[in-house]
Amino acid sequence: MFARWIALAAIIFLIKQFLYPHFKIVTKKHRKQVRKYAKTQNEEEKKYRSREKRRKIARVVTKPFMSEQKAEELSHLLVRLNKDRIPEEVILDQIIIIVAGALVAYVMFTANLALGLISTLLILLGWFAPVDELRKEFEKKNTSIALDFPEFYSMVFYQYSKAVNIFLSDVVRDYLPNANEDLADELGVMLDNINYADETYALRQLKKRVPKHFIIKFCDLMETRLRGYDNVSQMQYLKNDIDAFRISELEKELARRKRKNDMIQVTLICVLVLYITMYFIFTTLGALRMFQ
Secondary structure, three states, X not given: XXXXXXXXXXXXXXXXXXXXXXXXXXXXXXXXXXXXXXXXXXXXXXXXXXXXXXXXXXXXXXXXXXXXXXXXXXXXXXXXXXXXXXXXXXXXXXXXXHHHHHHHHHHHHHHOHHHHHHHOHHHHHHHHHHHHHXXXXXXXXXXXXXXXXXXXXXXXXXXXXXXXXXXXXXXXXXXXXXXXXXXXXXXXXXXXXXXXXXXXXXXXXXXXXXXXXXXXXXXHHHHHHHOOOOOHHHHHHHHHHHHHHHHHHHHHHHHHHHHHHHHHHHHHHHHHHHHHHHHHHHHHHHHHHHHO
């Protein structure tokens, strides 16, 4: 009897394992998930084809306007900003805005000479705006890294001043959860470079990516430390400079917010004065009409 139950269980297991998957009823939830996944894949494929088509057009159209130095500069900016674009697309945006500005200027010239001259500024704006926007984002990212860097360096200085045998990668991993988004990206790249080569290579690459004064000095000090020299005193000097930088930046931010609040108050006062003046004028005009 026991052998029969074992044989029956074995038959049921084999049926479930080999036959049931071929005849299993697909649930409504599963069909919905499959359709959603297929729709997402189709949308991604369409976006990819559209992006590739735009890149082909950009390579053909912008070839006469693209120098090697310009391509290298734009490529560096786009890589640092983690943008899925190529330099030719930026130049294509410039050309599109210039052509649109020229058309607007032509229409305005037919209507009014002064408006036509003013609208020609759109042509200059089209040439400078796309690249200038990238440079502003790049500088904003570097500034964000610089503002968060003092806390990271304080942790590095504390670790290296307490012990000799410290791995920089361990310190970076410890601080990574506390870093802001921009510094976290750089520290992540730094860890990748350490795993790819070594800490010296990672420090040299960091200097190239973020050419800020005290970050360059930090990398030089850490390279010296990696060669076996005890340079805690120099690290202390750098810590004092970084702390002074942080205090000055906080003071600048405080002054900036104060100026912004003052401007808001002045604007509100001007609006209030304008409202009172308009109210007084309309009240006076109404009184004069009553006596006429």
